[in-house]
Amino acid sequence: MSEFIKAGVIGHPITHSKSPLIHNYWIKAYGLQGSYEAIDIPPDDLEGGVKRLIDEGYTGFNVTVPHKETALSLCDKVEHNAQAISAVNTVVIEDGKLHGLNTDGFGFLNNIWDTAPDFEFEKKRAVVLGAGGAARAIISGLIGEEIGQIILINRTREKAEKIKDEMGFSSDLIIVGTWELRHQILEGADLLINTTSLGMEGQPALDIDFGALPKKALVNDIVYAPLQTDLLKAAQENGNVAITGIGMLIHQARPAFKEWFGLLPDVTDELRSLVLK
Numbered sequence: 001m002s003e004f005i006k007a008g009v010i011g012h013p014i015t016h017s018k019s020p021l022i023h024n025y026w027i028k029a030y031g032l033q034g035s036y037e038a039i040d041i042p043p044d045d046l047e048g049g050v051k052r053l054i055d056e057g058y059t060g061f062n063v064t065v066p067h068k069e070t071a072l073s074l075c076d077k078v079e080h081n082a083q084a085i086s087a088v089n090t091v092v093i094e095d096g097k098l099h100g101l102n103t104d105g106f107g108f109l110n111n112i113w114d115t116a117p118d119f120e121f122e123k124k125r126a127v128v129l130g131a132g133g134a135a136r137a138i139i140s141g142l143i144g145e146e147i148g149q150i151i152l153i154n155r156t157r158e159k160a161e162k163i164k165d166e167m168g169f170s171s172d173l174i175i176v177g178t179w180e181l182r183h184q185i186l187e188g189a190d191l192l193i194n195t196t197s198l199g200m201e202g203q204p205a206l207d208i209d210f211g212a213l214p215k216k217a218l219v220n221d222i223v224y225a226p227l228q229t230d231l232l233k234a235a236q237e238n239g240n241v242a243i244t245g246i247g248m249l250i251h252q253a254r255p256a257f258k259e260w261f262g263l264l265p266d267v268t269d270e271l272r273s274l275v276l277k
Contacts, residue, residue, distance in 0.1 A: 003033065006058045008037045010049065010050070011038075011065055014039065020037055025274060026257055039061070050098070059093060060090065061090075061091050068088060071088050077100070082101055088102055089256075103252045104137030104138070105137045109145065111247030112243060122145065122146040123148035124148055124191060125147075126150050126191040127189045127191070128195060130154055130195035131152065132196075134195040139167065152174055152175070154196075191220070205230050210234055213238065217241075218240065219231065221244065249275065
């Protein structure tokens with residue numbers, strides 16, 4: 001009989017997480033022996049909470065807000081990509097030691113390729129809205145695919161400048177633009193990505209004019225509640241390919257699942273429907 005594998009996701013709060021639904025679907029679909037649960041760990045108990053997971057024989061865990069940055073400091077080994085992003089979202093436990101990874105970039109890239117399989121990032125121009133952890137992961141993913149240029153804009157310019165400085169990229173590769181010029185900056189873009197919370201349920205709408213955006217450009221909103229944001233509706237009306245955020249959520253889970261259970265699972269229509277319920 002195969003070994004029973006225990007995994008989970010830590011955060012605070014954590015009841016909203018769809019990760020248990022995704023991972024338990026795969027555990028069942030592939031007939032594996034294991035479990036995946038949501039584990040609420042407050043920030044002031046992070047170190048003690050992680051030690052309990054080690055003591056209880058967990059193979060690993062995902063990390064969500066507010067622990068993505070602080071959990072990195074608890075890891076004995078950190079993958080280069082996660083180091084560059086300054087955040088981990090996946091941890092593997094081996095012999096009581098923590099190995100930290102970040103799979104958000106993988107999730108972003110594979111979500112794009114799901115909808116536009118022939119899209120090539122090399123030498124293209126991407127506009128990234130927002131300067132949080134998701135933006136860092138997406139920028140890292142874009143750089144890995146040899147993107148030509150990234151225009152990074154945020155409502156607070158200083159946060160965008162901080163990402164550029166801390167990630168150590170050359171001045172011509174990442175250009176920080178001003179939020180006020182977000183409409184004009186779209187000229188010549190091949191890819192527009194919204195990583196802000198604008199347009200999410202309960203949040204203000206993202207105000208942006210597509211007049212300068214080329215019809216060939218892809219528009220990706222990492223928000224998935226609602227699935228069809230106003231940004232994506234406007235993109236479709238403008239004739240652009242619109243890419244929802246649900247695929248990034250599911251795809252980023254795949255490498256983590258492989259680390260713990262030994263296989264890279266597929267993304268099915270059934271799983272997408274399940275996650276969107």
